[in-house]
Amino acid sequence: xxxxxxxxxxxxxxxxxxxxxxxxxxxAPAVTGNANDITDVYAxxxxxxNNLVFVVNTQGLLSPGATANATFNENVMTEINIDxxxxxxxxxxxQAIKRGNKMYFFGPTAPGMTGTSSTxxxxxxxxxxxxxxxxxxxxxxxxxxxxxxxGPRDDPFFFDLNQYKAILAGTASGFNNPxxxxxxxxNVLSTIVEVPKTMLGSSSSINVWAETKQKQ
Amino acid sequence: xxxQKQNKNNNSTFKxxxxxxxxxxxxxxxxxxxxVFVSCNDNDDSTETDFSGTYVQKDQMARPAINTVFIGSGSxxxxxxxxxxxxxxxxxxxxxxSRLLALNxxxxxxxxxxxxxxxxxxxxxxxxxxxKTGTTTFFDGTNVLTGRALADDVIDVELLLxxxxxxxxxxxxxxxxxxxxxxxxxxxxxxxxxxAW
Numbered sequence: 334x335x336x337x338x339x340x341x342x343x344x345x346x347x348x349x350x351x352x353x354x355x356x357x358x359x360x361a362p363a364v365t366g367n368a369n370d371i372t373d374v375y376a377x378x379x380x381x382x383n384n385l386v387f388v389v390n391t392q393g394l395l396s397p398g399a400t401a402n403a404t405f406n407e408n409v410m411t412e413i414n415i416d417x418x419x420x421x422x423x424x425x426x427x428q429a430i431k432r433g434n435k436m437y438f439f440g441p442t443a444p445g446m447t448g449t450s451s452t453x454x455x456x457x458x459x460x461x462x463x464x465x466x467x468x469x470x471x472x473x474x475x476x477x478x479x480x481x482x483x484g485p486r487d488d489p490f491f492f493d494l495n496q497y498k499a500i501l502a503g504t505a506s507g508f509n510n511p512x513x514x515x516x517x518x519x520n521v522l523s524t525i526v527e528v529p530k531t532m533l534g535s536s537s538s539i540n541v542w543a544e545t546k547q548k549q
Numbered sequence: 550x551x552x553q554k555q556n557k558n559n560n561s562t563f564k565x566x567x568x569x570x571x572x573x574x575x576x577x578x579x580x581x582x583x584x585v586f587v588s589c590n591d592n593d594d595s596t597e598t599d600f601s602g603t604y605v606q607k608d609q610m611a612r613p614a615i616n617t618v619f620i621g622s623g624s625x626x627x628x629x630x631x632x633x634x635x636x637x638x639x640x641x642x643x644x645x646x647s648r649l650l651a652l653n654x655x656x657x658x659x660x661x662x663x664x665x666x667x668x669x670x671x672x673x674x675x676x677x678x679x680x681k682t683g684t685t686t687f688f689d690g691t692n693v694l695t696g697r698a699l700a701d702d703v704i705d706v707e708l709l710l711x712x713x714x715x716x717x718x719x720x721x722x723x724x725x726x727x728x729x730x731x732x733x734x735x736x737x738x739x740x741x742x743x744x745a746w
Contacts (some may be wrong), residue, residue, distance in 0.1 A: 363654050369607040376677055376697040377685040380738050385679065388699075388742065397746045411602045414634075421635040421676055448633050449606040471653035471740055487733045489699045490613075491741055493726040501576035507722025517732035520745040527739055530681050538695070542611035542634055546604035 351502070364383045367547045368406035372521055373490050379527050384478075387413045387427065387528070389390065390521040393488060400520045401467040401484045403433040408548040411524050412451060415441060416542055417534035423448050425533060428454060429524050434526065436483035437461045441532050451546050480527040488521045497511045583730040604733045606631050611677040613687075613703045619645040619672065638674045645669035653720075661693065661712040668710070677713065699742065704728075 359529035379386045389411050395403050402518040409435065410430040414423035444459035460476030465484025474481045494515030499505035534538060563703045574579045619641070620629045632640065646669040649655055658664050663671065679685060685696025688706045699702065705725045712720040733743035 350669045368696075371608045371610040374610050374611055374677060375699055376679045377696045385681070385685075386741060387738070400745055409607075416634075416676065421637075421674055422633075430600065432600075437598070437600070449631060449697050451604045452602070452746060453600040453604070455600050467745055471744065473739055480739045482743045485745040486740070486742035487731070487745055489731050489735065491702075492726045493730045496726065508726045508728040510725075512592050512727035514728045514732050519746045523740070523741045523742055525742065533681065537682065538678055538680050540611075540634075541679050542676050544606050544610075547607045548602045548604050 343439065358362045361431040368404075369547060371543055371545055372488070374541070374543045375489070383531070384527050384529055385533065387526050387541065387543075388489075389413065389524045390431075390486075390488065391488075391524070391545070392522045393519070394489075395485070395488075395522075395541070396474070396519065396522040397518065403467075403485065403520075403522055405436065405483065405522060405524075407431050410451065410453065410546045412546055413526070413541065414417075415533060415545060417536040417539045419540070421540060426451070426454070427459070427526055428527070431464065431483070435463055435467075436481065438479070438481055438526060441528060449546075478529045479530070480525075482523065482525040484523065487518050487524040488516050488519050488549045490516055492494050492516060510531075589614065606633075609675065611635075611675045612672070613697065613707075619648045619669070634674050635675050638670065641673040642666075642670050645673045649711065655714075655719070657713075658715045660713055661710065662715070663710075700730065703727055 362444040368391060369493045370391055370393070373388075373506050374390075375386070375388035377386050378384070380457040384426055391405075391411070392403050407430065410428055412429075413427040415427070416422055417424050423444055426444045427438065428451070429436055429438050431437075438459040438461065439454045439457045440459060442454050445452050445454065448532055460474055460481055462470045462474035462481035462483055465472045465482065469484050471482060471484065491514045493508060493512035496505060564609055590680070602688045609632070610630075611634070620626050629637070646665050649665055649669055656665055659668055661668075677697055680692075680695035680696065683695065684692045685698055685700040686692050687694065687697045687703050689701075707724070709717050713724045714720070717724065733746075734744055
């Protein structure tokens, strides 16, 4: 489950006085090792204003000690879906999947089929990058104007989880000021791709979402 | 007799055609094979990489920190994660609205002027709008849902929209967690995220 969604959910449930989230709460530390779990999605303009950057983070709450052993899964494909005509159906996809010590990227390209099932668009290979190792410098690759990264990074998400716990426990009625970032010192596995806007269609805006898809 | 001879001729012609066809096939096959080898070399992969198979949706996410608020834990959450965005609105808007009003029974409108139906109608379809020109941010006081930047304080934005009322001043103890930035400085260039701890 997504920690960000989860924690907000917990807090809101607690705030509203509905006490039914203990199981979710207990689940939170156990997300390590579930390669399907998306923790956060980011989409923003790159350093080069002609580009957009897409970030899909998975396997949240990795302690430094657990990060070296966290790996991408060859049976889990990360798919960035892009709708450029406002119907919330993907017109383009960017796919990423691990093979060996590399992450391979495909697209942006029209999907073979829209919806919950996908095949990898091997005729739209975009490039690949060696997966960066914990503790080593980031390895990036560039091809045809696109940039690629895959590997552990600091979790960019920030939130006062412990105060939520206090609220859950009924020992606090609101947040502290200042709060404390419970995600300080934790990592995620990031898949990052930077794409020239010209490769994303001619619309002035797009709708974006990420999916993880498991090989059947 | 005549018919038989003609038949033989036809047979030999047929065999020749098969041989020609096979030759052509062999030539085509050779060309294709060499083309495959060439493209493998271009991709700097000496090994055969298998990308075959069908991949089925297990998780879906766009906007941060919203879905779990509005979807019950357990199988409903899994169901939502396996739903495509174009089908979410019809299935989940009313669910989201009920949940919103259960969480904040005093909800009227939020700082964006959205009533419960409008707000949950937006949220139920979990896609992230991203502008292709100008600022990309979840919400910066001016731009709304034009992307999600790394430094965006999305938790505060959502708490504010859910609890803050039309002017953002209601329930002041619940509208910010007062954690306003990440614990590491982001990079100005690719890959932008800070190195792991």
